[in-house]
Amino acid sequence: MASILKKLGNTDRRIIFILIALSVILPIIFKITFPNPVGAEPSRDMFEYIDAMPSGSDVLMSFDYGPSTMPELQPMAIAIATHLLRKDINVVCMALWPEGASLAQEVMSGVADSLGRTQYEDWCNLGYKTGAGIMIVRLGSSMKAVFPADRDNLPWEEIPMLAQISDLTSFDLVITLSAGDPGVPAWVMMAGDRFGVPVGGGCTAVSAPQFYTYLQTGQMVGLLGGLKGAADYETLVGIKDGTAIEGMAPQSVAHLVIMLFIVIGNVAYFSEKKKGGRR
Amino acid sequence: MNWEILGIWLGAGLTLCLYSFLYRDNPFYKFAEHLFVGMSAAYWVIYSIENVLIPNWWQQMFPAGGGFNWVWIFPGIFALFMLARIIPKTAGLSRMALGMIIGTGAGLNMVSFFQTNAMAQVKGTIISVSSGGVWIIFSNILLVVGVVTGLVYFFFSKAHTGIVGKTANVGITILMIAFGASFGYTIMARISLLIGRCQFLLEDWLPTIPRLLGLGG
Numbered sequence: 368m369a370s371i372l373k374k375l376g377n378t379d380r381r382i383i384f385i386l387i388a389l390s391v392i393l394p395i396i397f398k399i400t401f402p403n404p405v406g407a408e409p410s411r412d413m414f415e416y417i418d419a420m421p422s423g424s425d426v427l428m429s430f431d432y433g434p435s436t437m438p439e440l441q442p443m444a445i446a447i448a449t450h451l452l453r454k455d456i457n458v459v460c461m462a463l464w465p466e467g468a469s470l471a472q473e474v475m476s477g478v479a480d481s482l483g484r485t486q487y488e489d490w491c492n493l494g495y496k497t498g499a500g501i502m503i504v505r506l507g508s509s510m511k512a513v514f515p516a517d518r519d520n521l522p523w524e525e526i527p528m529l530a531q532i533s534d535l536t537s538f539d540l541v542i543t544l545s546a547g548d549p550g551v552p553a554w555v556m557m558a559g560d561r562f563g564v565p566v567g568g569g570c571t572a573v574s575a576p577q578f579y580t581y582l583q584t585g586q587m588v589g590l591l592g593g594l595k596g597a598a599d600y601e602t603l604v605g606i607k608d609g610t611a612i613e614g615m616a617p618q619s620v621a622h623l624v625i626m627l628f629i630v631i632g633n634v635a636y637f638s639e640k641k642k643g644g645r646r
Numbered sequence: 647m648n649w650e651i652l653g654i655w656l657g658a659g660l661t662l663c664l665y666s667f668l669y670r671d672n673p674f675y676k677f678a679e680h681l682f683v684g685m686s687a688a689y690w691v692i693y694s695i696e697n698v699l700i701p702n703w704w705q706q707m708f709p710a711g712g713g714f715n716w717v718w719i720f721p722g723i724f725a726l727f728m729l730a731r732i733i734p735k736t737a738g739l740s741r742m743a744l745g746m747i748i749g750t751g752a753g754l755n756m757v758s759f760f761q762t763n764a765m766a767q768v769k770g771t772i773i774s775v776s777s778g779g780v781w782i783i784f785s786n787i788l789l790v791v792g793v794v795t796g797l798v799y800f801f802f803s804k805a806h807t808g809i810v811g812k813t814a815n816v817g818i819t820i821l822m823i824a825f826g827a828s829f830g831y832t833i834m835a836r837i838s839l840l841i842g843r844c845q846f847l848l849e850d851w852l853p854t855i856p857r858l859l860g861l862g863g
Contacts, residue, residue, distance in 0.1 A: 439838045465694075
C-alpha cells in the first residue's frame with residue numbers, strides 16, 4: 368500500500384495532463400450533458416432584472432474581452448443578447464477592449480439574424496474607444512462626443528435608434544462582459560456609483576470572487592461568473608444547444624479528476640510524512 | 647481549399663504546437679510562441695494607428711469638413727514625448743507625458759475608487775443580524791464574524807495569543823475558505839479555456855479532414 372501511495376505521489380505530470388485532456392475530450396465526443404439546475408444565484412438575478420424590463424428599453428452592452436477568454440464570455444454574450452432582442456430591448460454595443468468590437472459584431476449579427484432584428488433599429492455597434500474609466504466619465508456627459516460615428520463610420524445622427532440617447536443616464540441598464548481591467552470595476556465605479564445607472568454583467572471565473580462583493584452591496588444587479596454563469600443563463604433563456612451547457616459536462620468530469628489527484632497527492636504526502644520522509 | 651478551412655488548419659496547427667510544450671520544450675512550441683508574440687505586436691501597432699491615433703487625434707486635427715484644429719498639436723507633442731525614452735538624452739521628456747496620464751488617472755479615480763471599493767464595502771458590512779429569515783440571519787452573522795475576525799488576523803500591534811489569537815485563527819480559517827473558493831474558480835476558468843480549444847479541435851477542425859480527403863462530410 369505504502370509503495371503504491373509513493374508511486375502515486377510521484378506520478379509523472381504528463382500522465383495527469385493526459386487524464387485531464389481525456390476528461391475534457393471524451394464528454395465532448397460522446398456529447399454527454401449533465402442537468403444544470405439554476406438556483407437563487409446571481410445569474411438568476413441578472414435574468415430576472417432583464418426579464419422585468421419593458422420592451423423598448425435601452426441597454427448599453429460593453430464587450431470588454433478578447434479572443435483569449437471567448438470560451439467563457441462569448442456564450443454569455445450570445446445568451447444575454449438573445450434575451451434582450453427577444454424582449455424587443457434596444458441594444459447599443461461598445462467595447463473597452465480593442466478586439467471586443469469585432470466580437471460584438473459577431474455576436475449581435477448572429478443573434479439578430481436568427482431573431483429577425485435589424486441593425487441600427489434594434490441594435491448597433493459603436494466600436495472600441497480607448498480611455499477606460501476616463502472615457503466612461505465622458506460618456507456620462509455626452510455619448511455622441513465620444514462616438515461621433517459607429518464602428519462602420521456611420522454618423523451618430525444617421526442611426527435611428529440613437530435619437531433618444533444623449534448620455535449614460537439615457538440607458539436603463541449597462542451590461543459589461545469583462546475579462547479583467549478595464550471592465551466590471553470601471554463600469555461599477557463610473558456608470559453605477561457616479562451616474563446611478565444600474566450595472567450588471569458577466570466575467571471570467573478567475574475574477575468572479577472579486578466581483579461578488581458588488582452584489583451584496585447592491586452595486587450590481589446580477590453577475591454571471593465563468594462558464595457556469597454562462598450555462599445558467601443559457602438554461603434560463605432556453606438555449607438548448609449552447610456551448611456553455613455543452614461545456615459543463617467536461618468541466619464537471621475534469622473537476623472530479625483534479626479533486627481525485629488532490630486527494631491522492633495529500634494522502635501520499637501525509638503517509639510519507641508519517642513515516643518520517645519528505646516534510 | 648478555401649480561406650476558412652485554411653484559417654481553421656492554421657489555428658489547429660498552432661494550438662497543437664503550443665500544447666506540445668506539455669510534453670517538453672520543443673522547436674514547434676518555440677515557433678508558435680515567437681509567431682504569437684511577433685504577430686501580436688504587429689497587430690497592436692496597426693490596430694492602435696487605425697482605431698486610436700487616426701480617429702482620436704488625426705481626424706480631430708484635420709476634420710472631414712476641412713480646416714485645421716491647431717490645439718490638437720499638443721496631444722501629438724505629448725505622444726512624441728513618450729517615444730523620447732528611446733534616446734537617453736531626451737528620456738526625461740517622457741516624464742511629462744507620463745505625469746499627465748498618472749495625474750489625470752489618479753485625480754479621476756481617487757474619490758470614485760475609494761467610494762466604490764472602500765466606503766460602499768464598509769457600508770455593506772453594517773447590516774442587521776436579527777431581521778429576515780433564518781438563512782439571511784445566518785448569512786449576515788457569518789459576514790460580520792468573517793469581516794471582524796479577518797481584520798483581527800491582520801492586526802499585528804498585539805501578539806496573537808489568548809482571545810486575540812483564537813479570533814485570528816477563526817479569521818485565517820475564513821480567509822483560507824475564501825482562497826479555496828478563488829482557487830476553485832481559477833481551475834474552472836483554466837478548464838473552460840481547455841474546453842474551448844478542444845471544442846474547436848473536435849467540432850471545427852476534425853470535420854474538415856474528411857472534406858479535404860474527398861470523403862464527404
